[in-house]
Amino acid sequence: MGSRVSGPEARVEAERAAVSARPQHLLLTLLGDHWYPERVDLPSTVLVSLLGEFGVAQANARAALSRLARRGLLLSRRDGRRTNYALTDEGIRTLDAGTERIFTFARGTSTWDGRWTLVTFSVPEEQRTVRSHLRSRLGWLGFAPLFDAVYAAPGDREHDAVAVLAELGVQKAAVVVGRASSAIAGGDPARAWDLEDLRRRYEEFAARFAPLGDLVDELTPAQALVARTAAIDVWREFPGLDPELPQELLPEHWPQARARELFAALYDGLAPAATERVRELVHEGAPDRAPLVSFHTTCDALDLVARDQQKL
Numbered sequence: 056m057g058s059r060v061s062g063p064e065a066r067v068e069a070e071r072a073a074v075s076a077r078p079q080h081l082l083l084t085l086l087g088d089h090w091y092p093e094r095v096d097l098p099s100t101v102l103v104s105l106l107g108e109f110g111v112a113q114a115n116a117r118a119a120l121s122r123l124a125r126r127g128l129l130l131s132r133r134d135g136r137r138t139n140y141a142l143t144d145e146g147i148r149t150l151d152a153g154t155e156r157i158f159t160f161a162r163g164t165s166t167w168d169g170r171w172t173l174v175t176f177s178v179p180e181e182q183r184t185v186r187s188h189l190r191s192r193l194g195w196l197g198f199a200p201l202f203d204a205v206y207a208a209p210g211d212r213e214h215d216a217v218a219v220l221a222e223l224g225v226q227k228a229a230v231v232v233g234r235a236s237s238a239i240a241g242g243d244p245a246r247a248w249d250l251e252d253l254r255r256r257y258e259e260f261a262a263r264f265a266p267l268g269d270l271v272d273e274l275t276p277a278q279a280l281v282a283r284t285a286a287i288d289v290w291r292e293f294p295g296l297d298p299e300l301p302q303e304l305l306p307e308h309w310p311q312a313r314a315r316e317l318f319a320a321l322y323d324g325l326a327p328a329a330t331e332r333v334r335e336l337v338h339e340g341a342p343d344r345a346p347l348v349s350f351h352t353t354c355d356a357l358d359l360v361a362r363d364q365q366k367l
């Protein structure tokens with residue numbers, strides 16, 4: 056009889072299976088963690104090997120590369136018999152925006168002046184794809200639907216809301232920043248969020264990743280790469296779920312800060328070992344590119360974004 060996998064191996068294998076289901080998303084995460092903001096290309100064989108670390112089949116990995124190229128996030132070029140891929144300017148901008156949002160999220164609550172930002176819009180049925188994108192983007196910015204086509208977020212988020220409306224070409228819209236009347240029953244914008252469900256998600260994050268936090272020093276480079284990637288893959292969902300309500304609107308013992316502390320401990324603590332494994336994989340297919348593999352921590356990610364945006 057074969058022995059059952061236990062300890063660090065069992066934890067890591069569970070995470071490997073969880074993150075491998077979306078190869079495009081996974082590859083962008085890996086590039087964002089270990090290659091961004093490099094614009095130097097990498098052979099497709101290297102990128103396929105990176106995805107292979109997570110159990111993604113070669114055919115699925117190559118399909119992911121092709122789809123990311125069609126989306127304008129990667130640029131392919133021939134180098135003899137080999138195909139190389141590099142991040143496009145759009146790909147870099149996508150990683151800039153994602154990195155900035157993920158690593159500014161939950162860094163601490165600021166003083167709230169009692170104002171809310173409301174976005175109301177009208178998008179015709181024939182433009183439902185635009186409407187879907189708008190709702191998704193507003194959610195990423197911390198807005199939630201208060202009523203049909205009325206989205207709310209705490210604080211002054213006028214600039215972000217106007218920018219998204221302009222980018223998507225939505226002209227029938229209004230953005231209002233002000234205080235909500237307490238005289239209207241059911242008119243509290245804070246009710247737009249299911250805080251009990253959000254609490255449950257934070258608690259599930261802690262239960263899932265705390266055991267890996269206890270194993271940081273025991274993981275091999277290959278295991279560290281999987282664990283670190285899985286942690287940010289789950290953590291990155293929270294900015295689209297949690298509007299970072301002011302402290303006075305939150306229930307007692309709110310778990311956000313503890314969850315972020317755990318995420319930072321994993322992401323930063325596993326970075327050197329995970330990068331070692333990525334460097335090994337890149338060296339196998341492109342030795343000259345291996346020294347360019349790097350990592351950033353939760354503290355220095357924003358500095359990296361600022362430096363990169365000056366180049367665009």
